[in-house]
Amino acid sequence: MQKIGRNDSCWCGSGKKYKDCHMELEEKLTRFRRQGAIVPTRALLKTSEQIRGIKESARINVAVLDYVAAHIGPGITTAQIDLWVYEQTTRLGGIPAPLGYNGFPRSVCTSVNDQVCHGIPSENDILKEGDIINIDVSTIYNGYFSDSSRMFCIGAVSPEKKRLVDTAKQCLEIGLTEVRPWGFLGDMGQA
Template identity: 60%
Template sequence: MKLGRNDDCWCGSGKKYKKCHLGFDSKIEQAQMEGMLVPDRKLLKTPDQVEKIRQSARINTGVLDHVAERIQPGMTTAQIDKLVYEYTVGHGAVPAPLGYQGFPKSVCTSINNEVCHGIPDEAIVLKEGDIVNVDVSTILDGYFSDASRMFCIGAVDEEAARLVRVAKECVQRGIEAIRPWGSMNEMAEAVNAHAEANGYSVVEEIGGHGIGLEFHEDPYVCYVPCEENDMLLVPGMMFTVEPMVNQGGREVWLDEENGWTIRTSDGKLSAQWETMLLVTEDGVEILTE
């Protein structure tokens, strides 16, 4: 239903529509008329929702800090899973991956050529020279948060360390390119250009996602410019920046034996950092990293 100028605004502020979101909605309508993909109102988080998501995010960051203090050669990925589970439930929250579409553990641990969704296991032991992505997601009182970090286990070779560093720089370049009323492709171009300038490739088949009220919401976030996924960036949107940067080609394959783990097709290394952010009126707010 289209609101009149003097109707109460749809956002619940109690203000008249003309004094609140009329100009905001006009910008969105103009972009849509120009053929751009625009977010549905349900994707725009209210101040109350943002505050509750921040509380979830603080626990999520705490989990990664907890792992960072303890991860070392000789540790199994099952031990990382235990650290994540115990810290999360000890803070009154729930690990979002546990049981999600049948996923059996509380965290994803992806090592070396594993791009994402590595499953913790007692038989998988971290060894000197490995690089590992620890991907943590948290539910607190029904509100979701998500982030991942790369860890270098002991002394890693120069090329592995460089890949990990450049993957983090790709996230930073992407965040710097995000601006309210800009486009998702501006972020994707910044990510992809930095990866390619360093001789790496960005996975196209798997991307980021909206988050906050659900584990995975719209929009789908691609890190290679793509017209069908190029969405107007509107204040109130919340999503992850998590490009998967490959040492070799961008092609990947699914391990059908466990149904989850994605690996590089050429067997070369992959690295990923994940940050969750909120688009604001004047930039972005980093919620997890």
């Protein structure tokens, strides 16, 4: 790591002095590294400006899913959901991240029933009562990415499907309790 004085301005571009910004964190990181821990590099440490950018992107991402939640139901095709995601994302100034990614033809992934993930929206997939669907929205705004997905139960679903969706949600929440400073991404999966 580049040598930097306490009173120099911080490498992160915040405009603050190093001692008032990343110094304490990096001293801690150095201590952990000496103890043999794996610690993040500077490239992984987000600046407050970057975190603000990610949050702005996430606001659009969530608004798009809220729009889908308010309109989804039996008789809707997954192509219609794709159009909603495209329209709402661009209306809010964002770009749907999946569109054109490695040739992906649509703006969202829609995975119905036993499709695990990354389903491609289609005019031929019409949602019906009893279906479950995962809608996975990824958004780019001002160069910042955000990504979240939700499960939707269409009308009344079988007890088996209901249990699957509820259990997966519980597992997600248990995983999220492991999100904390100095935790590993793998802690979430393990939980």
